[in-house]
Amino acid sequence: MLFAYVKQSLAATRFLFRRAVLFIGLVIVFTACSRLPRSYTSDTTPVVETPTSATKPAPINLNTASAAELERLPGVGPVLAERIIAYREQNGRFRRAEHLMMVRGISDRKFRELRSLVRVE
Structure with a gap:
């Protein structure tokens, strides 16, 4: 009984740790991108993809x-x-x-x- 609780607790901790690392990584990337000089950012119009005729499984x-x-x-x-x-x-x-x-x-x-x-x- 206690082992199952510890196993679940470890899994939940691992899950939360992964999410925290992902969040920190995203903050770092977005912060770095916002500090780029304007000349490095894209001034082109976004490409719009047309839907393909193939259906997704x-x-x-x-x-x-x-x-x-x-x-x-x-x-x-x-x-x-x-x-x-x-x-x-x-x-x-x-x-x-x-x-x-x-x-x-x-x-x-x-x-x-x-x-x-x-x-x-």
């Missing part, structure tokens, strides 16, 4: 996806797909897509890549 439901479906996600191989399924079986259904970061092998960076490709229902 439907996001994969983390709570019902098989290992084969999970392996179609970029950066997810057979081992990581099995870890996701094992986490789902041990801890129950994913309640939010962000809980995917609790699976060993899913970093913040990998989650950002997968966020638009997964869903939770």
Whole structure:
């Protein structure tokens, strides 16, 4: 019982630490960009992308996806797909897509890549 609490507490602390580092990094980047001389900033008009005729594949439901479906996600191989399924079986259904970061092998960076490709229902 206590071990589960400690494990959850560590996971929550890790999650908050990653968010704090990301926030600090964004503050540094935006501060540095605002200090650039005007000649280094872009004066061109923004490029507007036209929608393509290809449709995006439907996001994969983390709570019902098989290992084969999970392996179609970029950066997810057979081992990581099995870890996701094992986490789902041990801890129950994913309640939010962000809980995917609790699976060993899913970093913040990998989650950002997968966020638009997964869903939770």
